[in-house]
Amino acid sequence: MSLYNILIIIVSCLCAAIGQTLLKMGVDGKSSLISAFNWNVVYGGIMYIIGLILWLIVLSSEPLNIVYPFTLLSIIFVMLFSFVFFSEPISLMQFIGISFILFGLYLISR
Numbered sequence: 001m002s003l004y005n006i007l008i009i010i011v012s013c014l015c016a017a018i019g020q021t022l023l024k025m026g027v028d029g030k031s032s033l034i035s036a037f038n039w040n041v042v043y044g045g046i047m048y049i050i051g052l053i054l055w056l057i058v059l060s061s062e063p064l065n066i067v068y069p070f071t072l073l074s075i076i077f078v079m080l081f082s083f084v085f086f087s088e089p090i091s092l093m094q095f096i097g098i099s100f101i102l103f104g105l106y107l108i109s110r
Contacts, residue, residue: 009070015051017077019044072101
């Protein structure tokens with residue numbers, strides 16, 4: 001896989017993670033769906049759309065069985081953003097899991 005496509009995948013996963021973080025910010029503590037519709041939710045949706053467009057670019061030129069595992073980067077980014085923006089802890093087991101994911105992605109990309 002080309003470095004260019006790896007970078008696009010990373011940016012796509014970042015967009016998904018940012019989108020998820022914005023959605024959480026938008027709905028956190030809201031009691032109804034109407035009160036949860038705000039700019040954070042709108043921007044979160046926009047980030048998902050940008051990520052989708054980037055993802056389609058990669059899918060057009062790489063095998064699905066190679067690129068799909070890289071969506072796990074979104075999990076890592078969401079975990080980091082949750083720690084930074086929501087003060088959610090990252091346990092030792094989660095850290096070990098992140099290490100396994102990164103090692104697996106390294107093996108798949110070879």
